[in-house]
Amino acid sequence: MTVINDGGITSPKGFKAAGVHAGLKKVKKDMAMVVSDVLAVSAAAFTTNKVKAAPVIWDMDILRKGKAQAIVVNSGNANACTGEKGLADAEETALYCAGKLGIDENAVFVSSTGVIGVPLDMSKIKSGIDALVPSLSYDDKNAAEAILTTDTFRKEVAVTVDIGGVAVTIGGMAKGSGMIHPNMATMLSYITTDAAIEQSALQNLMGNTVEDTFNMISVDGDTSTNDSVIVLANGMAGNAMMTEGSVPEAFEEAFRFVLGELAKDIVKDGEGAGRFIEMNVAGALTKKDAKTLARSVISSSLVKAAFFGADANWGRILCAMGYSGADFEPSLVDLSFSSPAGELCVVKSGEPIAFDEDKAKKILSEKEVSVLADCHQGDASATAWGCDLTYDYVKINGDYRS
Amino acid sequence: MTVINDGGITSPKGFKAAGVHAGLKKVKKDMAMVVSDVLAVSAAAFTTNKVKAAPVIWDMDILRKGKAQAIVVNSGNANACTGEKGLADAEETALYCAGKLGIDENAVFVSSTGVIGVPLDMSKIKSGIDALVPSLSYDDKNAAEAILTTDTFRKEVAVTVDIGGVAVTIGGMAKGSGMIHPNMATMLSYITTDAAIEQSALQNLMGNTVEDTFNMISVDGDTSTNDSVIVLANGMAGNAMMTEGSVPEAFEEAFRFVLGELAKDIVKDGEGAGRFIEMNVAGALTKKDAKTLARSVISSSLVKAAFFGADANWGRILCAMGYSGADFEPSLVDLSFSSPAGELCVVKSGEPIAFDEDKAKKILSEKEVSVLADCHQGDASATAWGCDLTYDYVKINGDYRS
Numbered sequence: 001m002t003v004i005n006d007g008g009i010t011s012p013k014g015f016k017a018a019g020v021h022a023g024l025k026k027v028k029k030d031m032a033m034v035v036s037d038v039l040a041v042s043a044a045a046f047t048t049n050k051v052k053a054a055p056v057i058w059d060m061d062i063l064r065k066g067k068a069q070a071i072v073v074n075s076g077n078a079n080a081c082t083g084e085k086g087l088a089d090a091e092e093t094a095l096y097c098a099g100k101l102g103i104d105e106n107a108v109f110v111s112s113t114g115v116i117g118v119p120l121d122m123s124k125i126k127s128g129i130d131a132l133v134p135s136l137s138y139d140d141k142n143a144a145e146a147i148l149t150t151d152t153f154r155k156e157v158a159v160t161v162d163i164g165g166v167a168v169t170i171g172g173m174a175k176g177s178g179m180i181h182p183n184m185a186t187m188l189s190y191i192t193t194d195a196a197i198e199q200s201a202l203q204n205l206m207g208n209t210v211e212d213t214f215n216m217i218s219v220d221g222d223t224s225t226n227d228s229v230i231v232l233a234n235g236m237a238g239n240a241m242m243t244e245g246s247v248p249e250a251f252e253e254a255f256r257f258v259l260g261e262l263a264k265d266i267v268k269d270g271e272g273a274g275r276f277i278e279m280n281v282a283g284a285l286t287k288k289d290a291k292t293l294a295r296s297v298i299s300s301s302l303v304k305a306a307f308f309g310a311d312a313n314w315g316r317i318l319c320a321m322g323y324s325g326a327d328f329e330p331s332l333v334d335l336s337f338s339s340p341a342g343e344l345c346v347v348k349s350g351e352p353i354a355f356d357e358d359k360a361k362k363i364l365s366e367k368e369v370s371v372l373a374d375c376h377q378g379d380a381s382a383t384a385w386g387c388d389l390t391y392d393y394v395k396i397n398g399d400y401r402s
Numbered sequence: 403m404t405v406i407n408d409g410g411i412t413s414p415k416g417f418k419a420a421g422v423h424a425g426l427k428k429v430k431k432d433m434a435m436v437v438s439d440v441l442a443v444s445a446a447a448f449t450t451n452k453v454k455a456a457p458v459i460w461d462m463d464i465l466r467k468g469k470a471q472a473i474v475v476n477s478g479n480a481n482a483c484t485g486e487k488g489l490a491d492a493e494e495t496a497l498y499c500a501g502k503l504g505i506d507e508n509a510v511f512v513s514s515t516g517v518i519g520v521p522l523d524m525s526k527i528k529s530g531i532d533a534l535v536p537s538l539s540y541d542d543k544n545a546a547e548a549i550l551t552t553d554t555f556r557k558e559v560a561v562t563v564d565i566g567g568v569a570v571t572i573g574g575m576a577k578g579s580g581m582i583h584p585n586m587a588t589m590l591s592y593i594t595t596d597a598a599i600e601q602s603a604l605q606n607l608m609g610n611t612v613e614d615t616f617n618m619i620s621v622d623g624d625t626s627t628n629d630s631v632i633v634l635a636n637g638m639a640g641n642a643m644m645t646e647g648s649v650p651e652a653f654e655e656a657f658r659f660v661l662g663e664l665a666k667d668i669v670k671d672g673e674g675a676g677r678f679i680e681m682n683v684a685g686a687l688t689k690k691d692a693k694t695l696a697r698s699v700i701s702s703s704l705v706k707a708a709f710f711g712a713d714a715n716w717g718r719i720l721c722a723m724g725y726s727g728a729d730f731e732p733s734l735v736d737l738s739f740s741s742p743a744g745e746l747c748v749v750k751s752g753e754p755i756a757f758d759e760d761k762a763k764k765i766l767s768e769k770e771v772s773v774l775a776d777c778h779q780g781d782a783s784a785t786a787w788g789c790d791l792t793y794d795y796v797k798i799n800g801d802y803r804s
Contacts, residue, residue: 049721049724051721083753315483315519318518319453321453351484394796395793
């Protein structure tokens with residue numbers, strides 16, 4: 001597997017993209033489009049929130065068809081809590097886009113992120129699509145910019161991997177937890193690949209990989225109305241068709257790498273985040289227990305606040321493991337912190353061991369810190385990624401609209 | 403039911419209490435004792451955390467005996483993650499206390515709150531008990547002070563209620579979410595009553611009432627290693643014995659009032675809390691759905707941050723209901739805010755309605771704000787209580803030990 005320098009959503013063969021300013025936001029780019037030269041196999045995962053935005057409802061229908069060719073995204077307005085008009089607007093967006101591209105109207109995914117409860121300005125959406133189509137490029141950086149909200153950096157990645165002698169490319173872009181009133185942290189992610197892969201194999205791979213990547217991050221524990229991961233695989237690399245049970249491990253690894261990098265970028269760019277936390281659980285009884293334990297720790301407000309203070313507060317970590325609901329024996333747990341500044345064991349068999357406070361402070365003051373909890377019970381492991389809880393988080397999310 | 407002015411843990415007949423400074427904390431009172439003149443029926447609920455402090459493990463044994471006569475509490479040290487020595491210390495505390503009081507050694511509950519992972523200083527615990535016993539008083543305010551950690555006010559309440567012509571009294575005291583490094587928000591609550599009631603009836607009543615009170619509050623969603631609610635009923639009021647199925651509604655109401663007031667006081671005194679939020683859910687399909695919805699809203703960091711900013715962010719509330727896992731139909735929900743400054747409906751049938759922003763700001767700027775979500779599906783309802791997420795929360799929990 002090779003990471004493509006400055007690669008992204010248009011790195012795989014036969015994918016064009018564009019990003020423009022359509023006027024939904026004041027100044028910044030606010031509409032993006034991704035188009036495959038040919039109809040592509042699709043897979044997707046959507047928010048589990050009961051309150052689903054209109055475009056998510058539209059996309060769930062498109063996913064059932066198993067193939068798609070384009071994705072059109074707007075930021076600035078989430079088209080959520082917008083009733084019948086919202087659903088009609090999402091459909092109209094897809095149809096207008098399909099017409100302009102000259103493709104099947106059932107081949108267009110639609111995503112929105114931004115303000116909730118405000119109807120889409122369809123004239124702006126249409127003029128945005130009018131501007132996007134002629135801007136489509138096989139080497140695009142604008143789409144990944146146009147999907148951002150309050151993100152502070154563009155999130156894009158691409159890799160090539162050898163599949164039976166054929167170079168296959170996977171690219172991706174994402175937006176993280178931006179906040180535009182009255183909205184919540186929406187996560188959008190788009191993956192393109194020129195791999196030839198059957199739909200069921202792709203959906204399966206995506207489902208499992210999302211479990212280990214996007215579902216293992218937490219900025220503030222809230223799940224939005226618009227969260228979406230959409231994958232298009234157009235087969236243009238020319239590899240032998242991958243089917244369920246025959247997906248090479250190298251492809252799975254590359255796929256997991258792309259989704260993992262995007263997931264970690266989202267956490268690193270979490271609202272107000274100052275410190276990136278990697279929580280590793282080892283020696284757990286089951287994979288499910290390991291994941292539950294890791295996720296509980298990075299989701300704890302008390303743990304997150306301790307990391308803000310670079311405080312070696314192992315008690316809060318053990319406590320968050322304890323209330324996670326996962327099966328483990330507290331008296332067997334070893335706990336250690338590590339970062340580029342060193343490594344330090346603080347708990348052995350569930351009890352604290354004396355440690356050098358200055359060394360702990362030094363390790364925890366780094367931008368990226370890892371925690372390892374070894375449960376010494378089985379051989380299951382999991383990793384979750386989170387960020388600290390800062391004054392800025394409260395400021396970004398608490399300040400009244402101005 | 404009559405609320406006793408300045409009443410508390412010693413308001414019921416035959417209960418003495420005391421609070422002293424034993425040296426576990428630098429200056430403040432740090433040990434408390436509650437003693438019944440006679441052996442009392444006991445009921446209790448303890449933390450569901452897998453990591454249980456030593457005194458909790460001791461108390462679970464005492465609870466099985468069904469009767470107890472005294473409770474001894476220390477703040478400043480949680481006796482958690484302290485291994486075999488911790489268990490021996492909890493037992494020794496109970497035995498020493500029983501000896502000094504001349505009561506059965508299996509009749510003493512022990513509670514601790516404070517630093518985790520540090521062994522108890524048993525010489526201080528013993529001299530604390532030595533000082534507590536002669537200070538015991540039928541009119542005590544010191545015990546409720548000695549159990550506090552970073553709480554900013556004493557939490558005590560008592561009521562009398564007529565049960566078949568006999569005045570029965572229920573009193574209680576609690577400590578909320580204090581933070582002493584390296585610790586987490588521990589909730590301790592003690593209830594005394596002179597009611598005559600069978601153990602199974604008391605345990606049942608307590609379990610149900612805790613569900614509607616202490617389990618419906620959230621400061622930061624973390625469940626500590628030491629959380630405990632302990633009830634002693636000594637029968638000295640002389641009412642006819644209440645048995646399972648024959649507990650008068652008036653008694654249940656009074657009991658719920660006492661636990662509810664303590665629970666609300668804990669939230670009002672939550673770390674850094676500036677605003678008290680009451681979340682009411684009505685018209686839900688089941689009581690369980692109503693509770694899950696209400697709890698999800700007051701636990702959401704995004705909702706809590708919005709209340710800090712006095713922001714009428716109905717989208718975040720609807721979103722938190724959506725990911726709660728409860729069954730409801732978003733398109734039927736009505737949402738309104740109210741406070742002493744007025745009332746305002748912001749969502750009707752799942753869609754926003756235009757509202758006066760200035761009025762909203764005025765309503766939400768009050769110290770106590772209520773939200774009502776009517777699901778219009780059934781007749782189940784529930785209420786949860788929470789607080790806003792503030793800079794001070796991050797400061798209290800994030801600042802490095804100094």
